[in-house]
Amino acid sequence: xxxxxxxxxxxxxxxxxxxxxxxxxxxxxxxxxxxxxxxxxxxxxxxxxxxxxxxxxxxxxxxxxxxxxxxxxxxxxxxxxxxxxxxxxxxxxxxxxxxxxxxxxxxxxxxxxxxxxxxxxxxxxxxxxxxxxxxxxxxxxxxxxxxxxxxxxxxxxxxxxxxxxxxxxxxxxxxxxxxxxxxxxxxxxxxxxxxxxxxxxxxxxxxxxxxxxxxxxxxxxxxxxxxxxxxxxxxxxxxxxxxxxxxxxxxxxxxxxxxxxxxxxxxxxxxxxxxxxxxxxxxxxxxxxxxxxxxxxxxxxxxxxxxxxxxxxxxxxxxxxxxxxxxxxxxxxxxxxxxxxxxxxxxxxxxxxxxxx
Amino acid sequence: xxxxxxxxxxxxxxxxxxxxxxxxxxxxxxxxxxxxxxxxxxxxxxxxxxxxxxxxxxxxxxxxxxxxxxxxxxxxxxxxxxxxxxxxxxxxxxxxxxxxxxxxxxxxxxxxxxxxxxxxxxxxxxxxxxxxxxxxxxxxxxxxxxxxxxxxxxxxxxxxxxxxxxxxxxxxxxxxxxxxxxxxxxxxxxxxxxxxxxxxxxxxxxxxxxxxxxxxxxxxxxxxxxxxxxxxxxxxxxxxxxxxxxxxxxxxxxxxxxxxxxxxxxxxxxxxxxxxxxxxxxxxxxxxxxxxxxxxxxxxxxxxxxxxxxxxxxxxxxxxxxxxxxxxxxxxxxx
Numbered sequence: 001x002x003x004x005x006x007x008x009x010x011x012x013x014x015x016x017x018x019x020x021x022x023x024x025x026x027x028x029x030x031x032x033x034x035x036x037x038x039x040x041x042x043x044x045x046x047x048x049x050x051x052x053x054x055x056x057x058x059x060x061x062x063x064x065x066x067x068x069x070x071x072x073x074x075x076x077x078x079x080x081x082x083x084x085x086x087x088x089x090x091x092x093x094x095x096x097x098x099x100x101x102x103x104x105x106x107x108x109x110x111x112x113x114x115x116x117x118x119x120x121x122x123x124x125x126x127x128x129x130x131x132x133x134x135x136x137x138x139x140x141x142x143x144x145x146x147x148x149x150x151x152x153x154x155x156x157x158x159x160x161x162x163x164x165x166x167x168x169x170x171x172x173x174x175x176x177x178x179x180x181x182x183x184x185x186x187x188x189x190x191x192x193x194x195x196x197x198x199x200x201x202x203x204x205x206x207x208x209x210x211x212x213x214x215x216x217x218x219x220x221x222x223x224x225x226x227x228x229x230x231x232x233x234x235x236x237x238x239x240x241x242x243x244x245x246x247x248x249x250x251x252x253x254x255x256x257x258x259x260x261x262x263x264x265x266x267x268x269x270x271x272x273x274x275x276x277x278x279x280x281x282x283x284x285x286x287x288x289x290x291x292x293x294x295x296x297x298x299x300x301x302x303x304x305x306x307x308x309x310x311x312x313x314x315x316x317x318x319x320x321x322x323x324x325x326x327x328x329x330x331x332x333x334x335x336x337x338x339x340x341x342x343x344x345x346x347x348x349x350x351x352x353x354x355x356x357x
Numbered sequence: 358x359x360x361x362x363x364x365x366x367x368x369x370x371x372x373x374x375x376x377x378x379x380x381x382x383x384x385x386x387x388x389x390x391x392x393x394x395x396x397x398x399x400x401x402x403x404x405x406x407x408x409x410x411x412x413x414x415x416x417x418x419x420x421x422x423x424x425x426x427x428x429x430x431x432x433x434x435x436x437x438x439x440x441x442x443x444x445x446x447x448x449x450x451x452x453x454x455x456x457x458x459x460x461x462x463x464x465x466x467x468x469x470x471x472x473x474x475x476x477x478x479x480x481x482x483x484x485x486x487x488x489x490x491x492x493x494x495x496x497x498x499x500x501x502x503x504x505x506x507x508x509x510x511x512x513x514x515x516x517x518x519x520x521x522x523x524x525x526x527x528x529x530x531x532x533x534x535x536x537x538x539x540x541x542x543x544x545x546x547x548x549x550x551x552x553x554x555x556x557x558x559x560x561x562x563x564x565x566x567x568x569x570x571x572x573x574x575x576x577x578x579x580x581x582x583x584x585x586x587x588x589x590x591x592x593x594x595x596x597x598x599x600x601x602x603x604x605x606x607x608x609x610x611x612x613x614x615x616x617x618x619x620x621x622x623x624x625x626x627x628x629x630x631x632x633x634x635x636x637x638x639x640x641x642x643x644x645x646x647x648x649x650x651x652x653x654x655x656x657x658x659x660x661x662x663x664x665x666x667x668x669x670x671x672x673x674x675x676x677x678x679x680x681x682x683x684x685x686x687x688x689x690x691x692x
Contacts, residue, residue: 251465
């Protein structure tokens with residue numbers, strides 16, 4: 001282009017050879033500049049350009065997944081969680097195949113049973129029979145730890161699911177409806193918050209005391225789930241408050257979508273990032289609470305075991321048989337660490353604008 | 358039908374107020390207009406003049422609280438929308454009155470596929486089955502010029518450019534063949550070349566489907582080529598109302614004149630671009646007189662004291678000004 005000469009918008013009467021006057025400028029009457037025919041051409045060009053790039057779909061989730069894989073601690077946590085989960089699910093079966101030990105099997109024949117140390121046969125020689133040793137009654141500790149893991153993980157996961165269900169719908173409803181209803185609903189949460197939840201759980205568990213061990217576990221799910229939804233409700237409400245004023249919600253309302261549908265189809269999926277992160281961090285918290293309750297004797301009842309109840313059994317003999325406490329404790333600590341690492345990693349991956357880099 | 362007089366939409370003395378900590382804000386204060394089938398009405402005005410609130414009031418999407426529709430009527434084919442049940446209004450939204458919003462980047466749900474968002478509308482209003490709705494969505498995307506619609510219908514919004522998203526919004530708005538399309542600054546968030554394409558598209562589709570349209574904008578260039586009638590809004594009131602050609606040729610209000618002088622003219626070499634002095638008024642604390650008086654060049658003592666009358670200049674040309682007749686005569690001699 002000819003740049004020596006300043007271009008004056010008005011002087012298109014004598015066009016310079018290098019300076020083709022924009023034909024749009026000559027359209028002044030009637031139609032606006034925008035509708036000048038040369039734009040139709042540009043339209044076709046752009047369409048042609050866009051046609052070529054039907055790109056492979058990169059969803060938000062795939063991006064987050066990639067970021068998660070870059071975080072070493074999170075990857076470690078994820079692998080550990082998967083490993084422990086699989087081990088807990090399949091381990092007892094495998095052990096039964098290999099050694100014939102089940103979590104409940106009390107070996108007979110031995111006159112007075114005492115706990116054997118890890119990797120030792122009852123006579124003191126080296127043996128793979130009990131990699132973690134046995135408990136006071138001679139039951140294989142590895143099998144018991146794995147079976148206890150089933151219960152502990154299940155309590156963690158199911159109580160978290162319960163808290164998800166209640167917390168998300170409660171928080172989303174309060175946040176979206178707003179005003180007086182929101183105020184009322186959230187003050188109720190505040191009241192529940194101010195009560196010491198451990199005591200609530202203990203009261204719940206002792207009032208509805210179940211006769212069977214399995215019933216007690218179900219009661220534990222309900223009790224823990226029903227107190228752990230409070231924070232979830234607050235988180236979701238906060239998210240919804242910022243989301244509900246976004247234009248896509250208005251657009252959905254403008255197309256006649258009903259309120260429940262807007263809340264649960266349009267808004268809730270958008271809160272999924274923080275919800276997943278918080279749920280991942282709730283699982284270890286609930287597991288810890290369960291261990292604490294079992295430790296106090298309110299949790300899982302024999303013959304079922306959880307990491308908490310195993311630790312309780314172990315602590316009585318900590319001076320003589322330390323492995324009875326160490327193995328359940330270490331397994332639980334490892335799981336909790338891993339879940340926390342995973343949760344932190346998920347938070348960073350799902351919220352790339354977050355402060356932590 | 359007799360009550361509607363051939364008007365698709367008849368807005369009478371619509372008033373929408375907001376309760377704020379600063380007091381009552383009269384965002385829309387006594388707006389009236391009619392819209393015939395197939396016609397396009399333009400609403401122009403500065404930011405905060407009540408353009409969007411007017412249109413949100415029409416389909417009752419004002420957030421309540423703090424907003425509330427204090428009075429007036431919105432007759433769609435003679436039926437007052439403001440007196441209907443919420444469930445009845447929901448049947449109108451998206452089916453008979455559809456909206457296109459300003460920012461296509463935020464008006465699509467980022468977590469839903471385009472297909473699902475588009476199918477929702479037709480499943481809701483036209484009773485389509487999933488497969489019918491899916492095919493309809495593809496057809497609509499083709500209509501608005503999305504290339505390879507079948508391949509792209511299952512994409513997420515972030516995989517589309519701004520212009521393409523606005524096309525999707527248009528496709529969604531038109532998928533139930535609404536009688537009235539409300540476009541709230543449909544091109545403001547787009548760059549100029551895309552603006553032209555989108556306007557061209559809206560214009561073309563409007564001709565094909567014959568829907569009526571309300572076009573809200575602050576770009577006078579846009580309304581000039583697109584609309585039949587114009588409303589100029591200021592501080593929640595209609596300042597001038599006329600057919601587009603009449604209003605551009607002979608504005609009868611100092612505010613309209615100011616707006617037009619603020620448009621850069623590529624044919625004239627200008628020094629500094631004209632701007633109306635001052636800022637739009639605080640609608641919560643309006644002076645008793647004309648809200649435009651403090652910024653008006655020809656304001657006289659009466660303007661700050663008395664609220665101006667709504668003067669009928671010709672049978673379809675109204676202006677809210679003490680000196681409407683004089684301003685009108687002046688611009689006649691200029692033209």
